[in-house]
Amino acid sequence: xxxxxxxxxxxxxxxxxxxxxxxxxxxxxxEFLSVLGPSGCGKSTLLRLIAGLxxxxxxxxEWPLGRPDLGFVFQEPTLMPWTTxxxxxxxxxxxxxxxxxxxxxxxxxxxxxxxxxxxxxxxxRELSGGMKMRVSIAxxxxxxxxxxxxDEPFAALDEITRRRLNTDLLELWQRTHFTxxxxxxxxxxxxxxxxxxxxxxxxxxxxxxxLTIPAPYPRSETFGTSADYAALCRLTSAQLSEAMAA
Amino acid sequence: MSARIVAPVLMGIFMLALWEGLVRAMExxxxxxxxxxxxxxxxxSDWGTLWPALVVTLTITLQALLAAVxxxxxxxxxxxxxxxxxxSLFPYAIILQVTPxxxxxxxxxxxxDDVNVSLxxxxxxxxxxxxxxxxxxxxxxxxxxxxxxxGLYGASRWRTLLDLRLPAALPYxxxxxxxSGGLALIGAVVAEFVxxxxxxxxxxAYRILESGYQLKIPRMFAALVxxxxxxxxxxxLLSLVSHLLLRRWHESALKxx
Numbered sequence: 278x279x280x281x282x283x284x285x286x287x288x289x290x291x292x293x294x295x296x297x298x299x300x301x302x303x304x305x306x307x308e309f310l311s312v313l314g315p316s317g318c319g320k321s322t323l324l325r326l327i328a329g330l331x332x333x334x335x336x337x338x339e340w341p342l343g344r345p346d347l348g349f350v351f352q353e354p355t356l357m358p359w360t361t362x363x364x365x366x367x368x369x370x371x372x373x374x375x376x377x378x379x380x381x382x383x384x385x386x387x388x389x390x391x392x393x394x395x396x397x398x399x400x401x402r403e404l405s406g407g408m409k410m411r412v413s414i415a416x417x418x419x420x421x422x423x424x425x426x427x428d429e430p431f432a433a434l435d436e437i438t439r440r441r442l443n444t445d446l447l448e449l450w451q452r453t454h455f456t457x458x459x460x461x462x463x464x465x466x467x468x469x470x471x472x473x474x475x476x477x478x479x480x481x482x483x484x485x486x487x488l489t490i491p492a493p494y495p496r497s498e499t500f501g502t503s504a505d506y507a508a509l510c511r512l513t514s515a516q517l518s519e520a521m522a523a
Numbered sequence: 524m525s526a527r528i529v530a531p532v533l534m535g536i537f538m539l540a541l542w543e544g545l546v547r548a549m550e551x552x553x554x555x556x557x558x559x560x561x562x563x564x565x566x567x568s569d570w571g572t573l574w575p576a577l578v579v580t581l582t583i584t585l586q587a588l589l590a591a592v593x594x595x596x597x598x599x600x601x602x603x604x605x606x607x608x609x610x611s612l613f614p615y616a617i618i619l620q621v622t623p624x625x626x627x628x629x630x631x632x633x634x635x636d637d638v639n640v641s642l643x644x645x646x647x648x649x650x651x652x653x654x655x656x657x658x659x660x661x662x663x664x665x666x667x668x669x670x671x672x673x674g675l676y677g678a679s680r681w682r683t684l685l686d687l688r689l690p691a692a693l694p695y696x697x698x699x700x701x702x703s704g705g706l707a708l709i710g711a712v713v714a715e716f717v718x719x720x721x722x723x724x725x726x727x728a729y730r731i732l733e734s735g736y737q738l739k740i741p742r743m744f745a746a747l748v749x750x751x752x753x754x755x756x757x758x759x760l761l762s763l764v765s766h767l768l769l770r771r772w773h774e775s776a777l778k779x780x
Contacts, residue, residue, distance in 0.1 A: 330671050330674065330675065351668045355666060357687070359691075359771075369676045372673065372678045373676060400771050402774075420676075
């Protein structure tokens with residue numbers, strides 16, 4: 278049974294623009310899934326619908342195993358600038374009413390988990406773009422969610438930082454066993470990260486095709502430079518071109 | 524010492540010296556234009572009358588500013604809670620703001636028995652609008668994604684207000700507060716002028732009027748100096764408060780790197 282069953286979901290914005298035109302998709306528990314598509318194909322909208330941040334105009338989203346705890350990582354770090362990294366990460370726990378000492382302990386643990394030990398007292402503006410993103414991921418993971426939704430989280434970062442974060446994200450995923458849904462417009466990123474890629478067409482978005490990336494984990498830089506990786510990228514790229522032409 | 528301090532200080536000394544020199548050279552009588560030395564001397568000799576007057580004016584100013592903060596922030600919160608309240612009340616707040624205080628002051632003074640209370644109302648009227656409009660803007664300038672995040676974790680309206688909207692609005696509020704501080708002083712002085720009699724105790728504006736009638740022009744200048752000094756002090760104090768509250772995180776309080 279899938280964790281999430283998305284069926285013929287459409288979404289029309291108030292201004293009449295149709296972002297999604299009947300997208301269907303299953304998300305299996307524990308998998309790393311990428312949603313790949315051109316800009317404006319409705320992939321972010323799809324993610325927001327799954328998160329419950331918006332309602333579909335038509336179609337259904339079902340949770341056969343019950344609606345789990347979920348974490349959300351935005352395209353921007355989306356941190357509160359007026360408080361420390363620790364308080365930012367502890368926010369979800371605070372909103373759920375946990376006691377201060379417990380939420381701070383768990384937030385410190387989450388920060389350490391993304392490699393930011395020692396930065397608890399730093400304010401967001403004192404951190405680099407990549408570090409802010411790490412804080413954002415720690416915040417999403419602090420409640421130990423079953424499902425982590427990520428909306429092009431590394432798109433604004435430089436290449437080197439993005440590679441580090443990709444590797445670290447995979448490491449976190451293997452360690453913590455959450456289900457990952459990763460929205461991206463980068464073929465290379467999606468192939469490097471995922472077990473499965475769904476390719477979406479241009480607006481109004483729907484799922485055009487699906488690929489499996491059979492390479493084993495842990496995936497390292499070696500995988501990123503292998504011939505297998507290059508072949509998979511070529512394949513995925515072709516599917517994306519097809520989806521955009523359709 | 525940097526040029527930022529040295530340059531204006533030198534300029535000030537030069538202007539004062541020029542003023543003093545001209546007054547002496549042209550033998551201008553003090554009831555037309557007193558020199559800075561005489562003004563300083565009067566400030567010291569008349570301190571006994573001027574100081575209590577300053578206290579009266581400052582008291583009204585600070586009370587009005589406090590009332591402006593209370594009412595301004597409270598109204599801003601109401602506006603942020605209900606679009607209807609905002610739509611129905613905001614135009615009237617603007618009308619109050621654009622109507623010149625000298626024009627309404629006589630009415631208020633006629634309606635309210637206690638002169639001190641009427642002065643307070645006048646100063647408050649001038650001071651509250653920047654706080655209201657800035658705080659409304661701030662409460663609305665919250666990061667959409669952060670709002671979504673709060674929604675995702677089921678935060679109540681109250682929690683969202685306390686942990687998200689209020690801190691996000693703080694820099695805007697402080698900007699409004701700095702403007703209102705100066706306006707409260709102006710409002711208090713203008714109202715005192717209109718009231719003329721000065722109520723139970725007399726403020727600085729009344730001392731200026733009185734000095735004018737009695738041709739005690741040096742004292743008038745001394746009172747003016749005090750009003751300016753009070754205005755500058757209020758501005759600096761509020762800037763300091765703003766800096767202390769924002770220095771860790773807000774762009775406006777950061778040094779260039």
